[in-house]
Amino acid sequence: MTRRGARLSPARRRPRSAGTLQAQLYDRIRQAILSGALASGARVPSARAMALEAGVSRGTVDAAYARLSVEGFLVARGAAGTFVTTPLPIAAASAPAAPPEPPRKEPRARAEVRPFQVGVPAVDAFPVATWSRLLGRHARRARAGDLAGSDPCGDRALREAIAAHLAVSRGVVARADQVMITGGYHGALGLLARALARPGDGAWFEDPGYHRARAALELAGLRLAAVPVDAEGLDVARGAALAPRARFVFVTPSHQMPLGMALSLPRRLALLAWARGADAWIIEDDYDGEFQRASAPLPALKSLDDQGRVIYAGTFSKSMFPALRLGFLVVPDGARDALARVASLLHPAPLLAVQRAAADFLGEGHFARHVRRMRALYAERHGALARALEELSSPQLQVEEGTGGLHLVARLIGARDGEVVERASQLGLAPGALSSYQADPTEGRLDGLLLGFAALPASRARKAVHRLAQAIAPPPGLTPWRGPSPST
Amino acid sequence: MTRRGARLSPARRRPRSAGTLQAQLYDRIRQAILSGALASGARVPSARAMALEAGVSRGTVDAAYARLSVEGFLVARGAAGTFVTTPLPIAAASAPAAPPEPPRKEPRARAEVRPFQVGVPAVDAFPVATWSRLLGRHARRARAGDLAGSDPCGDRALREAIAAHLAVSRGVVARADQVMITGGYHGALGLLARALARPGDGAWFEDPGYHRARAALELAGLRLAAVPVDAEGLDVARGAALAPRARFVFVTPSHQMPLGMALSLPRRLALLAWARGADAWIIEDDYDGEFQRASAPLPALKSLDDQGRVIYAGTFSKSMFPALRLGFLVVPDGARDALARVASLLHPAPLLAVQRAAADFLGEGHFARHVRRMRALYAERHGALARALEELSSPQLQVEEGTGGLHLVARLIGARDGEVVERASQLGLAPGALSSYQADPTEGRLDGLLLGFAALPASRARKAVHRLAQAIAPPPGLTPWRGPSPST
Numbered sequence: 001m002t003r004r005g006a007r008l009s010p011a012r013r014r015p016r017s018a019g020t021l022q023a024q025l026y027d028r029i030r031q032a033i034l035s036g037a038l039a040s041g042a043r044v045p046s047a048r049a050m051a052l053e054a055g056v057s058r059g060t061v062d063a064a065y066a067r068l069s070v071e072g073f074l075v076a077r078g079a080a081g082t083f084v085t086t087p088l089p090i091a092a093a094s095a096p097a098a099p100p101e102p103p104r105k106e107p108r109a110r111a112e113v114r115p116f117q118v119g120v121p122a123v124d125a126f127p128v129a130t131w132s133r134l135l136g137r138h139a140r141r142a143r144a145g146d147l148a149g150s151d152p153c154g155d156r157a158l159r160e161a162i163a164a165h166l167a168v169s170r171g172v173v174a175r176a177d178q179v180m181i182t183g184g185y186h187g188a189l190g191l192l193a194r195a196l197a198r199p200g201d202g203a204w205f206e207d208p209g210y211h212r213a214r215a216a217l218e219l220a221g222l223r224l225a226a227v228p229v230d231a232e233g234l235d236v237a238r239g240a241a242l243a244p245r246a247r248f249v250f251v252t253p254s255h256q257m258p259l260g261m262a263l264s265l266p267r268r269l270a271l272l273a274w275a276r277g278a279d280a281w282i283i284e285d286d287y288d289g290e291f292q293r294a295s296a297p298l299p300a301l302k303s304l305d306d307q308g309r310v311i312y313a314g315t316f317s318k319s320m321f322p323a324l325r326l327g328f329l330v331v332p333d334g335a336r337d338a339l340a341r342v343a344s345l346l347h348p349a350p351l352l353a354v355q356r357a358a359a360d361f362l363g364e365g366h367f368a369r370h371v372r373r374m375r376a377l378y379a380e381r382h383g384a385l386a387r388a389l390e391e392l393s394s395p396q397l398q399v400e401e402g403t404g405g406l407h408l409v410a411r412l413i414g415a416r417d418g419e420v421v422e423r424a425s426q427l428g429l430a431p432g433a434l435s436s437y438q439a440d441p442t443e444g445r446l447d448g449l450l451l452g453f454a455a456l457p458a459s460r461a462r463k464a465v466h467r468l469a470q471a472i473a474p475p476p477g478l479t480p481w482r483g484p485s486p487s488t
Numbered sequence: 489m490t491r492r493g494a495r496l497s498p499a500r501r502r503p504r505s506a507g508t509l510q511a512q513l514y515d516r517i518r519q520a521i522l523s524g525a526l527a528s529g530a531r532v533p534s535a536r537a538m539a540l541e542a543g544v545s546r547g548t549v550d551a552a553y554a555r556l557s558v559e560g561f562l563v564a565r566g567a568a569g570t571f572v573t574t575p576l577p578i579a580a581a582s583a584p585a586a587p588p589e590p591p592r593k594e595p596r597a598r599a600e601v602r603p604f605q606v607g608v609p610a611v612d613a614f615p616v617a618t619w620s621r622l623l624g625r626h627a628r629r630a631r632a633g634d635l636a637g638s639d640p641c642g643d644r645a646l647r648e649a650i651a652a653h654l655a656v657s658r659g660v661v662a663r664a665d666q667v668m669i670t671g672g673y674h675g676a677l678g679l680l681a682r683a684l685a686r687p688g689d690g691a692w693f694e695d696p697g698y699h700r701a702r703a704a705l706e707l708a709g710l711r712l713a714a715v716p717v718d719a720e721g722l723d724v725a726r727g728a729a730l731a732p733r734a735r736f737v738f739v740t741p742s743h744q745m746p747l748g749m750a751l752s753l754p755r756r757l758a759l760l761a762w763a764r765g766a767d768a769w770i771i772e773d774d775y776d777g778e779f780q781r782a783s784a785p786l787p788a789l790k791s792l793d794d795q796g797r798v799i800y801a802g803t804f805s806k807s808m809f810p811a812l813r814l815g816f817l818v819v820p821d822g823a824r825d826a827l828a829r830v831a832s833l834l835h836p837a838p839l840l841a842v843q844r845a846a847a848d849f850l851g852e853g854h855f856a857r858h859v860r861r862m863r864a865l866y867a868e869r870h871g872a873l874a875r876a877l878e879e880l881s882s883p884q885l886q887v888e889e890g891t892g893g894l895h896l897v898a899r900l901i902g903a904r905d906g907e908v909v910e911r912a913s914q915l916g917l918a919p920g921a922l923s924s925y926q927a928d929p930t931e932g933r934l935d936g937l938l939l940g941f942a943a944l945p946a947s948r949a950r951k952a953v954h955r956l957a958q959a960i961a962p963p964p965g966l967t968p969w970r971g972p973s974p975s976t
Contacts, residue, residue: 032655049853136624190834346678365537
C-alpha cells in the first residue's frame with residue numbers, strides 16, 4: 001500500500017490534466033515555463049532528448065510540444081530547435097501552483113574583464129590550447145577506477161607535482177601527503193575554519209587586508225583583530241598586544257594584500273616566535289608569490305618554519321586563471337588529520353581530471369614557462385600603466401612605487417575612493433577602493449585606488465587612465481542625477 | 489633595509505652549500521629528495537622545465553643534475569627522463585634540516601572497483617568519450633572573461649539545465665537562480681551546515697542512514713537524533729517525539745539509504761506538516777532518484793513542498809560518476825541569500841568548464857540516454873547477482889527484495905557483518921556492513937551486507953558470490969592468524 005500510495009505524480013495533484021502521459025508531460029512543461037524553470041527564449045530539449053528524459057515515447061513528446069505550440073508557449077525554429085516563446089502569452093490568472101517567487105537580480109559571470117579589475121591575471125595570455133589539451137587528455141584516459149572515486153584530500157599526482165614545485169621555487173619542503181587540494185583560496189578558508197577553528201576563536205588579520213578573506217573568516221565565526229601593517233608588513237608587536245590569545249594569524253608575507261610590501265626578516269622571525277609561544281597557527285596566504293618584482297622570488301615564510309606552525313596556502317587563481325578554482329594547503333602534521341577528515345566529509349577536492357591536468361601543467365613545464373612569460377608581460381603592462389599615470393599627473397592621484405604583483409596602489413587626495421569607484425564603474429572601469437580593505441580607520445582613513453594592470457594590455461592603458469581621470473574629477477554636469485552629496 | 493633583509497633564501501641558512509646558483513639548486517633538490525617531496529622513483533622535471541621553474545640557466549640545472557647523479561640521487565633514463573633513484577642511497581646521517589616526519593599510510597585512489605562496492609555506479613559503462621569531448625570543448629572555448637571568474641553559486645547554463653531536468657523528470661519546479669552547484673553531496677552538506685546551522689542545532693537523521701553524511705553533520709557540530717525507519721520510511725511520529733525542536737530533517741525519500749524503501753505519501757505529508765509547524769528545514773537527499781525500479785521514477789518530496797521548507801540535494805555521482813564531485817541544491821528563497829554568501833566566501837562552485845560540460849551533457853540528451861541505458865544495465869546486473877545468491881542459498885544470508893538503486897541488502901544470520909566485511913576485504917571484495925549505517929542498536933542490532941551490483945558485470949556475479957560465501961563461512965584454518973576471537 002505504501003509503495004503504491006507514494007507513487008504520486010504532480011499530474012495527480014492537478015486532476016484537470018491527469019489521465020494520459022501526454023497530458024502529464026504537457027502539464028509539467030507548461031508549469032516549468034510558467035514558473036521560469038524553462039526561461040522565456042530558452043531552447044527546450046529536442047523531442048528525442050525529452051522523450052528519453054521523461055521516459056515516454058517520441059510521439060508523446062511531439063503531441064505535447066504541438067499542444068504547447070498551439071497555445072503559444074513554444075515556437076519551433078526548424079533546425080535551430082524548439083524554443084520557449086518570447087514574450088510569453090501569460091496572464092496573471094495562469095500563474096503556477098508553486099508560490100510565484102519574484103525573479104531576482106543574479107550576479108552573472110562577467111563576459112569581459114574590465115580595466116583595472118583587481119586580482120585578475122592576464123587571462124588574455126593564458127595558454128588555453130595547452131590546458132584544454134591536458135584536461136581533455138585526462139578526462140579521456142580515465143579508467144573505471146578513476147571514475148569510481150578519488151582521494152578527497154587531492155590526487156597524488158598533483159600533490160607530488162605541487163610539493164616538487166614548492167621545493168624548487170618557494171623554498172618550501174613538504175611531503176606530498178602534507179599537500180591538500182582545495183577549491184581555491186576560499187575553499188581553503190572554509191576547510192581551515194571548519195577543521196581548526198571553534199566559533200569565537202580570535203585571529204589576527206592584516207589591516208588593510210584582503211577584504212573577502214576577512215568577510216569569509218567572520219562568516220565562519222572567528223573574531224578578527226585588525227593588526228596594522230607598516231613598511232615592514234604585519235606589525236607583530238601590535239598584534240601581540242591587541243590579541244595575545246589569538247589562535248590564528250592570517251598574513252600575506254611575500255606581497256602584502258593590498259599594499260604590496262614584503263614581511264621583513266625580523267618580523268618573520270618575531271611572528272614565528274610569537275606563534276610558537278601562543279600555540280597559534282599562521283596561515284600564509286601566498287596568493288601571488290610567483291609575481292614578485294625581484295629577479296628571484298622571495299622564499300615563503302613557510303620555509304623558515306621549523307616548528308610546524310605555518311599552514312601555507314597557495315592558489316592557481318593568479319598563476320593560471322581564477323575560474324579554475326584550484327588551490328592547495330601545505331599542512332604541518334599536527335593539523336593534518338583534522339583537515340583530512342573535514343576534506344573527506346564536507347570539503348572534497350575537485351574533479352580528478354582537473355587535478356591531473358594541473359599536475360601535468362606543472363610537471364611538463366607549462367606552468368614555469370607561463371609564469372616566466374607573465375613576469376615579462378606584467379613588467380610591460382605595469383610600465384605602460386605607470387607611464388600613463390605619470391602623463392596624467394593628476395594632483396589628486398599619488399601613485400605608490402610598485403612592488404610587483406598584479407596591481408598598483410594610488411592614494412587619492414581630496415576625493416573619496418568609494419565615490420570614484422562608483423563613477424568609474426559607470427564608465428566601464430573596475431578599480432578597487434583601498435578603504436574597502438581597511439577594517440579599522442581610527443588611525444586615519446585610507447583613500448585610494450587599486451589599479452589592476454595584469455589583464456590590461458599596454459596599448460589600452462592610456463585610454464583607461466583618461467577615463468579614470470573623468471571618474472576622479474568629473475566635469476560639472478556630467479553626472480547631474482547624483483549631485484555632490486557623499487555616498488558610500 | 490627590510491626588503492633586502494627579507495630576501496633570504498634557504499641556501500643562506502645552510503652555509504655549507506651557499507655561494508653559487510648551482511649549489512643552491514643542488515641543495516634544494518637534494519633536500520626535496522631527502523624529505524620525500526620528490527619521492528623515490530619519481531620523474532624530476534626535464535632540465536629545461538627545471539631551468540624555467542627555478543629561474544636559472546639550463547647549464548646550471550645540468551650541472552646540479554650531474555652532481556646529484558654522481559652522488560646517486562638521480563638516474564637518467566634517456567628519453568624517458570631523469571628519475572629519483574630507487575632505492576635511495578640515504579644514511580640516517582644525511583637527514584634533512586626539516587624535522588624528519590614519518591611517512592604515513594595514505595588513502596590512495598582505488599585503481600580498480602572491487603565487487604560489491606557500495607555507491608559506485610557502472611563506471612565501466614560511462615560514455616567517457618562523449619564527456620571528455622564536452623569537457624575539452626568548453627575548456628578550449630573559454631574566453632578571457634570566462635577565465636577571469638565565475639559565479640561561486642554556479643554557472644547559469646548548468647543551473648538552467650538542472651532546473652529544466654528536475655521539472656521534467658523529478659517533478660521539482662524551480663527557477664535557475666534557486667539551483668546552487670556544489671562539490672558533490674558532501675560539499676553540499678558543508679555549505680548547508682555553514683550557512684544554516686549553529687553548533688548544537690538538533691537534526692533528525694534516519695536510522696539506519698547514510699553513515700558518511702551522519703559523520704559529516706556531527707563533524708559540523710549538529711546534534712543528531714536517530715529516527716527509526718520502517719516499511720514506510722522515516723518514522724515521522726517518532727522523530728517528533730525524539731527531537732521536537734530539531735531545526736533540520738535529513739531524509740532519503742525516494743529510496744531510503746541503505747534499506748531502499750520509499751517514504752510513503754502519508755509520511756511525506758506528515759513530515760511537511762511537522763516541518764512547517766517546527767519551522768525546520770527538510771534536506772531531501774535524492775542520491776539515486778534516477779534509478780528507482782519503477783517504470784517512471786517517483787517524484788521528489790520537493791514536488792509537494794508549497795511552503796519552501798524543503799532543500800533538495802541532488803548529485804551526479806551516481807547518474808554520471810563519483811569522481812566528478814558535482815552536486816546541486818534546490819533552495820527555497822528563504823535560505824538562498826545565506827547559502828549564496830557562504831558559497832561565495834567559503835564554498836565556491838568548481839571549474840567553469842566542468843559545469844558547462846555538465847550543462848551540455850544534460851541539454852544535449854546524453855544524460856537521459858545514459859540513465860536509460862543504466863536502468864536496463866542495472867536490471868540485468870541486479871538479476872545476475874540475485875540469481876547467484878539464490879543458487880548459493882546460504883542459510884546465513886537472507887536477501888531482501890530489491891527496490892532498485894545500486895545495491896542489494898542481505899541480512900546475516902549467525903555472523904557479525906563487521907567480521908564478514910573484513911574477511912571479504914582480504915578476498916578482494918568490498919561489501920558494506922549494514923551495522924555501520926546504524927546509529928542506535930538498542931532496538932535490535934542490524935547485521936547484514938550491502939552488496940553493490942551496479943559496477944559488477946553480470947558475468948562476474950557468480951564468482952564474486954562464491955568468494956563472498958568463503959568470507960561468510962570461512963573453512964576452518966583458512967585464516968589461522970586471526971582465530972575465532974571477535975573483532976570489529
